[in-house]
Amino acid sequence: xxxxxxxxxxxxxxxxxxxxxxxxxxxxxxxxxxxxxxxxxxxxxxxxxxxxxxxxxxxxxxxxxxxxxxxxxxxxxxxxxxxxxxxxxxxxxxxxxxxxxxxxxxxxxxxxxxxxxxxxxxxxxxxxxxxxxxxxxxxxxxxxxxxxxxxxxxxxxxxxxxxxxxxxxxxxxxxxxxxxxxxxxxxxxxxxxxxxxxxxxxxxxxxxxxxxxxxxxxxxxxxxxxxxxxxxxxxxxxxxxxxxxxxxxxxxxxxxxxxxxxxxxxxxxxxxxxxxxxxxxxxxxxxxxxxxxxxxxxxxxxxxxxxxxxxxxxxxxxxxxxxxxxxxxxxxxxxxxxxxxxxxxxxxxxxxxxxxxxxxxxxxxxxxxxxxxxxxxxxxxxxxxxxxxxxxxxxxxxxxxxxxxxxxxxxxxxxxxxxxxxxxxxxxxxxxxxxxxxxxxxxxxxxxxxxxxxxxxxxxxxxxxxxxxxxxxxxx
Amino acid sequence: xxxxxxxxxxxxxxxxxxxxxxxxxxxxxxxxxxxxxxxxxxxxxxxxxxxxxxxxxxxxxxxxxxxxxxxxxxxxxxxxxxxxxxxxxxxxxxxxxxxxxxx
Numbered sequence: 001x002x003x004x005x006x007x008x009x010x011x012x013x014x015x016x017x018x019x020x021x022x023x024x025x026x027x028x029x030x031x032x033x034x035x036x037x038x039x040x041x042x043x044x045x046x047x048x049x050x051x052x053x054x055x056x057x058x059x060x061x062x063x064x065x066x067x068x069x070x071x072x073x074x075x076x077x078x079x080x081x082x083x084x085x086x087x088x089x090x091x092x093x094x095x096x097x098x099x100x101x102x103x104x105x106x107x108x109x110x111x112x113x114x115x116x117x118x119x120x121x122x123x124x125x126x127x128x129x130x131x132x133x134x135x136x137x138x139x140x141x142x143x144x145x146x147x148x149x150x151x152x153x154x155x156x157x158x159x160x161x162x163x164x165x166x167x168x169x170x171x172x173x174x175x176x177x178x179x180x181x182x183x184x185x186x187x188x189x190x191x192x193x194x195x196x197x198x199x200x201x202x203x204x205x206x207x208x209x210x211x212x213x214x215x216x217x218x219x220x221x222x223x224x225x226x227x228x229x230x231x232x233x234x235x236x237x238x239x240x241x242x243x244x245x246x247x248x249x250x251x252x253x254x255x256x257x258x259x260x261x262x263x264x265x266x267x268x269x270x271x272x273x274x275x276x277x278x279x280x281x282x283x284x285x286x287x288x289x290x291x292x293x294x295x296x297x298x299x300x301x302x303x304x305x306x307x308x309x310x311x312x313x314x315x316x317x318x319x320x321x322x323x324x325x326x327x328x329x330x331x332x333x334x335x336x337x338x339x340x341x342x343x344x345x346x347x348x349x350x351x352x353x354x355x356x357x358x359x360x361x362x363x364x365x366x367x368x369x370x371x372x373x374x375x376x377x378x379x380x381x382x383x384x385x386x387x388x389x390x391x392x393x394x395x396x397x398x399x400x401x402x403x404x405x406x407x408x409x410x411x412x413x414x415x416x417x418x419x420x421x422x423x424x425x426x427x428x429x430x431x432x433x434x435x436x437x438x439x440x441x442x443x444x445x446x447x448x449x450x451x452x453x454x455x456x457x458x459x460x461x462x463x464x465x466x467x468x469x470x471x472x473x474x475x476x
Numbered sequence: 477x478x479x480x481x482x483x484x485x486x487x488x489x490x491x492x493x494x495x496x497x498x499x500x501x502x503x504x505x506x507x508x509x510x511x512x513x514x515x516x517x518x519x520x521x522x523x524x525x526x527x528x529x530x531x532x533x534x535x536x537x538x539x540x541x542x543x544x545x546x547x548x549x550x551x552x553x554x555x556x557x558x559x560x561x562x563x564x565x566x567x568x569x570x571x572x573x574x575x576x577x578x579x
Contacts, residue, residue, distance in 0.1 A: 020499065022518070023515065026500075026507065026510065026511045027502070027511060029506060029571070032572075033569065035514065036561060037565075039514055039517060040517070040565075043517070043518070043523075043561070047523060050528060053528075054527070054528070065547060069547050069554065072554070073550060073553065073558065074555075076554075077555040077557065077559030078558050078562055080559045081562035084563065086567075092563065093512060096513065096516050096517075096555070096559055096560050097516055099552045100516055100519040100520050100560075103520065103523070103526060103549045103556060104522040104525075106546070106548055107525035107546065110529045110543075110549060111529065111542075113539075113541055113542040114532070114539050117538055117539050118538040120538070121539075127478075131482055237515060241518075241519040243522070244519050244520075244521050244522045245489060245492075247525050248485075248525075249485055249489075251525050251529075252481065253525065254485075255521060256524060257485060257488050258488060259518050259519070260492075260522075261490075261493045261495075261496060262515075262518065263496070263518050263519040265495070269500050269501075270508060270512060273508075363508075363509060365505055365506060365507065365511075366509065367505075368505055368506040368508070369567060372506075372570045378571055381505075381506060383504065383505050
């Protein structure tokens with residue numbers, strides 16, 4: 001049996017190595033598809049090793065159960081992955097995060113429940129018991145929190161939920177007194193975990209931990225809204241990994257610990273990238289109410305332009321930079337945007353580039369996914385730092401449903417946006433903005449860009465305005 | 477469990493976190509979503525625990541609830557794994573395909 005155990009260990013080592021190579025390659029455009037395949041291969045190796053281990057042990061008694069579990073989950077996952085529209089991607093990623101967290105928490109619960117259910121099973125003692133209880137508690141805390149947090153995040157990304165034909169908007173609520181409550185709940189979970197070391201089979205503690213963790217997940221995400229969602233989604237991603245790592249401690253399995261912590265770290269890096277793009281600290285995003293509360297009264301007005309006027313401006317422009325924002329995602333006009341880019345590059349020989357702000361949209365990389373779906377060539381999507389020096393040479397900056405990410409107020413030292421890196425759209429010779437109104441963005445700061453003399457506002461829904469613009473360009 | 481085993485596990489945990497931080501330093505925005513969903517698929521590794529749990533529970537007749545919990549975990553983890561890798565693959569194909577189309 002000794003030899004077999006070694007093979008199992010080596011199998012998990014191989015799997016962990018594949019995850020490491022996979023993640024590394026996922027962070028470079030050229031190698032990313034291969035990276036994803038390596039990750040999938042690592043998972044296959046892990047599953048095969050586990051099944052083999054069971055076979056070598058006491059045999060797979062419940063192989064029908066196990067096979068059907070694999071099959072059902074696999075089919076559902078496959079179906080969901082191929083049915084989802086690119087516009088529904090943020091919700092999907094959030095939902096999968098939740099499933100990952102729930103799976104880890106359920107494994108932890110299943111391990112603890114064995115001893116509650118079957119009294120003939122002898123509880124481990126001493127250190128082993130302590131490790132098991134603490135790890136199960138932490139895995140439950142993080143896992144259930146990830147589940148409820150992700151489900152709420154999904155509803156927020158959707159905007160609401162339809163119950164009996166009535167559309168109910170997902171609320172955003174979080175007075176500052178809620179923060180000490182969260183802290184208290186968190187501490188009480190730790191106390192409960194400590195108590196359950198004394199009485200590991202006490203179900204009251206177990207249910208209390210689960211209940212509080214679920215509540216914590218909701219309370220954590222509830223106050224966070226709109227433009228801060230990319231931070232939340234990537235943080236939940238990180239937590240789903242951490243939950244898996246804690247579960248690894250319960251069943252003392254190395255591949256769970258390694259893979260879980262890798263995901264935890266990579267998710268955290270993404271979270272910090274998002275925070276940096278907004279010039280805010282993670283703590284502030286999570287626990288400080290942001291802008292929006294007392295919206296500035298709009299006193300200024302701006303006369304809107306029409307599509308024909310803009311089309312005339314575009315005729316003769318040598319370089320147009322398109323700045324997409326969440327508004328493009330909402331109106332789902334990425335195809336019209338691409339059509340516009342094709343039209344003007346054919347008709348007027350205009351150079352078109354896209355300026356991508358890291359937190360534009362509601363999840364990390366949101367704009368890139370949408371534009372890729374519309375067949376926009378990858379090399380036309382330019383990141384903020386690289387496009388900004390080019391903007392002064394641009395004849396037109398076309399902003400579609402973006403606000404805070406190109407608000408010049410960020411360059412000042414005042415207000416919620418102070419210091420946030422922005423796309424310097426105001427430096428282009430002419431600025432065209434497609435937006436439904438002059439209303440403020442998520443930060444609640446009025447945007448001077450709207451009122452500049454060189455700015456033309458096209459008031460309306462993104463898709464509608466892009467269609468009008470395309471029609472106007474065709475007629476020229 | 478020996479204390480050395482525990483220390484070994486904690487070492488593995490901490491080192492893997494360091495490794496994760498070093499592994500991914502700069503990610504272009506185009507890959508933010510695929511990286512996230514790919515990493516998420518990897519977090520479905522708890523499928524290993526679910527498999528072991530479902531099998532053990534089946535053997536012992538008295539642990540039905542525990543078995544059901546492990547089975548649900550197995551299904552959820554599998555959705556996460558298959559769905560996560562498949563959707564990441566779909567996105568990456570789209571991104572890579574467009575690159576060629578643009579040249």
